[in-house]
Amino acid sequence: MSFCVKCGIDCEDTINGLCLECFLNGRELMKLPHHVDLQRCTNCEEYYIRERWIPMDEADAVEETAISGISIIAEGELISVGTFADKQDDRTFQVTIQADIGVGGRITDAECKTLVRLKNTVCKKCSRQLGNYYEATLQIRSGDKGLTDELRDETVRRVRDSVELQSKTNRGLFITKVQEVRGGVDIQLSSTSLARSLTKDLIEAYGAESQESASLVGQTSDGLDMYRLTFLVRLPSYHIGDILEMNGKPHLLSGLNKTGGRLTSLNDFRDTSARKNEIQAMKILAKVSDRKDAIVLTSTGTEVQVMHPTNYSTIDLRIPQDAEIGETVQVVQIEDVLYYVP
């Protein structure tokens, strides 16, 4: 048992020698500064809260900012807060905060006011983006004649999706510019490591080859040489879905990776793997765009009868065991023979 040095009462616990009553008496438990500034990016409209740029509603941002200004006495613990914001003009909100604060096993309420002042600014990401900042260029090219429109759109979409996903956890990652150039497309990127990871992804997805080069672009403010990297990604002339000739027979290129790929025979639908240099040497018999839809007339477990897409004759085609046959199937004609494409 101890006692309060002020009122002399016997009590279990004391705070700084005082009983809880004497400790709380007239004491300010919570403080807020006269005003708290809230920065808003005029470009992306995100708010700077607790040292991070975050997309949010103005009302939530104002309340969060007021709450971030709270300081409570060391002996107290913030249990809950309620806020009420009163807009005074376009840029100023008076925010009242009511809080429950736990001290010495008792919950006491406290109320304070502050002004949240909205400040327009441009966040670092936007100022870089608006200033066309970039560290690296990803050049996508094709091994043969030039990048087809389909492949260009597909790879650019893949890059965009990946950057969008990665930028959710790292705001510094963005695409500065996408530019169509002769033979392909150039993508300027805010970060070298981003460009490197996109290059790796394209190598794996397309069996592409890459080459890295650096050019000196100037010096940083502290006198270091500044380089900009270029990642040249050359897509092979073949692509997933193409029909290639292996051992004199048509095969569907059904998978690709860094070192090679998988080919599926159009005769018996058996899979074979091949090394990259073997695939490179194969003749391309048909591209994805050469495929046609054929109307299914009847189907059994191992065969399907279709109407030939150009001469309308009736043709029997072999199909794989597990094929799911709908109203049409994809077919490809190689020389005079029609094949089912799995």
Ligand SMILES: [Zn+2]
């Ligand atoms: Zn006391």
Ligand SMILES: [Zn+2]
């Ligand atoms: Zn911004």
